[in-house]
Amino acid sequence: DADVTQTPRNRITKTGKRIMLECSQTKGHDRMYWYRQDPGLGLRLIYYSFDVKDINKGEISDGYSVSRQAQAKFSLSLESAIPNQTALYFCATSAVAGDNEQFFGPGTRLTVL
Amino acid sequence: QKEVEQNSGPLSVPEGAIASLNCTYSDRGSQSFFWYRQYSGKSPELIMSIYSNGDKEDGRFTAQLNKASQYVSLLIRDSQPSDSATYLCAPERGAGSYQLTFGKGTKLSVIP
Numbered sequence: 001d002a003d004v005t006q007t008p009r010n011r012i013t014k015t016g017k018r019i020m021l022e023c024s025q026t027k028g029h030d031r032m033y034w035y036r037q038d039p040g041l042g043l044r045l046i047y048y049s050f051d052v053k054d055i056n057k058g059e060i061s062d063g064y065s066v067s068r069q070a071q072a073k074f075s076l077s078l079e080s081a082i083p084n085q086t087a088l089y090f091c092a093t094s095a096v097a098g099d100n101e102q103f104f105g106p107g108t109r110l111t112v113l
Numbered sequence: 114q115k116e117v118e119q120n121s122g123p124l125s126v127p128e129g130a131i132a133s134l135n136c137t138y139s140d141r142g143s144q145s146f147f148w149y150r151q152y153s154g155k156s157p158e159l160i161m162s163i164y165s166n167g168d169k170e171d172g173r174f175t176a177q178l179n180k181a182s183q184y185v186s187l188l189i190r191d192s193q194p195s196d197s198a199t200y201l202c203a204p205e206r207g208a209g210s211y212q213l214t215f216g217k218g219t220k221l222s223v224i225p
Contacts, residue, residue, distance in 0.1 A: 031211055043157070043201070043215040050211065058212075090156055099164065100145045100205055102213060104156040 003027045004105035006091050012111045019078040021108050023091030031094040032074040036087040049074055081112040117216035119202050125222045132189040134219050136202030143204040146178055148187045151199045161187060192223045
């Protein structure tokens, strides 16, 4: 079984709809991250969480919100999706006791029409 | 100045050759450095980490770090067609931040 899973893997939605992307991990890591990847722009950090009670904005958090439901679960919400949020979204995890290595989920391809 | 700079490529090398991928970064506080490989449409996969100046070897991969020059590189020896991918350089965003700043990546193509 995959250590980091993301659901859904693909989603097409319309402008103005609320969307939730979910991330679950079995690695036992405390730190979790949400990134988006756009062609030509690379990976950019949206939100990150170091434990259930610690959530922080990344460099591009506007238009997004997150929820850390448990150590193993970290969800990303788009309250009112817009076309420029069309991107590939990745969840990543890292261990407190580790060396800052981050491990990525398979990604969610989101298209907002 | 961009935080992390990589040549976008594509970098084309013949099979069996050495591929050299370069990265410069602007944050002098960065202490941890990572290289990820990403196949088209797939997620980034960690292939190397380096924390001290000098070289670190793992199989066909060698990471090189020079903090004074704010430079990190990845060498791939005996390149294989399966190495064809985009390689992302990711320094830590300042010491102890536990965040990474990703470069836009260098696309490598290994020609059989």
